[in-house]
Amino acid sequence: MVIDRQLFKSALRRWASGVTIVTTRVGERVFGMTASAFSSVSLDPPLVLVCIEKRAHTLPWIVESGVFAVNVLADDQHELSARFATEGNESVRFDGLACRSGPSGAPWLPDTVAVLDCRVAAAHDAGDHWIYVGEVQAAEVAAGREPLLYYDAGYRTLAVR
Numbered sequence: 339m340v341i342d343r344q345l346f347k348s349a350l351r352r353w354a355s356g357v358t359i360v361t362t363r364v365g366e367r368v369f370g371m372t373a374s375a376f377s378s379v380s381l382d383p384p385l386v387l388v389c390i391e392k393r394a395h396t397l398p399w400i401v402e403s404g405v406f407a408v409n410v411l412a413d414d415q416h417e418l419s420a421r422f423a424t425e426g427n428e429s430v431r432f433d434g435l436a437c438r439s440g441p442s443g444a445p446w447l448p449d450t451v452a453v454l455d456c457r458v459a460a461a462h463d464a465g466d467h468w469i470y471v472g473e474v475q476a477a478e479v480a481a482g483r484e485p486l487l488y489y490d491a492g493y494r495t496l497a498v499r
Contacts, residue, residue, distance in 0.1 A: 354489040359409045359422045360388050361437075361445040362400045368432050368445050371396040372423035374488045375467070376408060384474040386454055389467045395428045397468065400458065406472060407444035410452040411486040416493040418447070419486060441476045451483045 361370040375389035388408060390397050400406050411419055422431050437445040440455035447453070456472025487494040 351490045354487050354494065357411045357415075357419050357486045357488050357493070358388070359411065359419065359447060360390070360396065360400075360406050361409060361447065362396065362403045362406045363439065363443040363445060364399050364403050367399075368437070369396045369399040369428070370409075370422050370431055370445065370447075372419050373408075379471060385459060385471055386456065386474060387469055387471050389464070389469050391467050393466075395425075400470065401461075403443070404458045405442035405444050406456050406458070406470065407440050407442065407446055408454045408456065408472070409445075409447040409450045410454075412449060412451050412480075413484045413486050413495040415449065415486055419488075419493070446478070449483070450480065451485045452479045453477065 355374040356376065358373050358376045359370050360373045361368065371390070371394055373388050373390065377387050379385035379387050386408060388406070390400070421427065432445065436448050440446050440453065442455050442457060444455060454474045455476040456474050458470060459473040460471040462469040484496050487496065
């Protein structure tokens with residue numbers, strides 16, 4: 339039995355997730371995209387995964403470079419998330435951003451909650467996406483920043499109870 343597509347999407351919208359921007363560099367060119375399908379995989383070795391749609395503009399550049407950085411967005415960075423999620427603006431996504439390069443060369447975006455710099459360890463074909471497993475080579479965490487969340491097709495922030 340195949341689940342109804344709309345029901346499947348509705349169920350997935352009930353899962354709150356953090357928001358990341360996955361970046362890479364090929365030569366002097368930088369690329370990036372918003373991704374909410376991100377997770378830790380292993381502590382030893384340190385592995386994370388990100389799911390990337392097969393038609394994503396950034397995908398072939400991750401394939402070519404073999405590296406990526408996962409920039410975990412802060413609660414005040416919803417406009418940055420939207421900028422990197424909008425199709426057709428790939429050439430201006432980094433305009434005005436004071437990025438640093440991680441050890442892999444992938445851009446580290448400013449003012450994020452955390453960043454993980456990765457070397458591609460594995461890629462798995464999964465329906466209309468690729469699952470990229472990255473071995474974390476370096477990381478940085480910002481103290482005092484709260485994460486941006488995505489839930490039910492909208493941005494949210496943490497509420498402490």
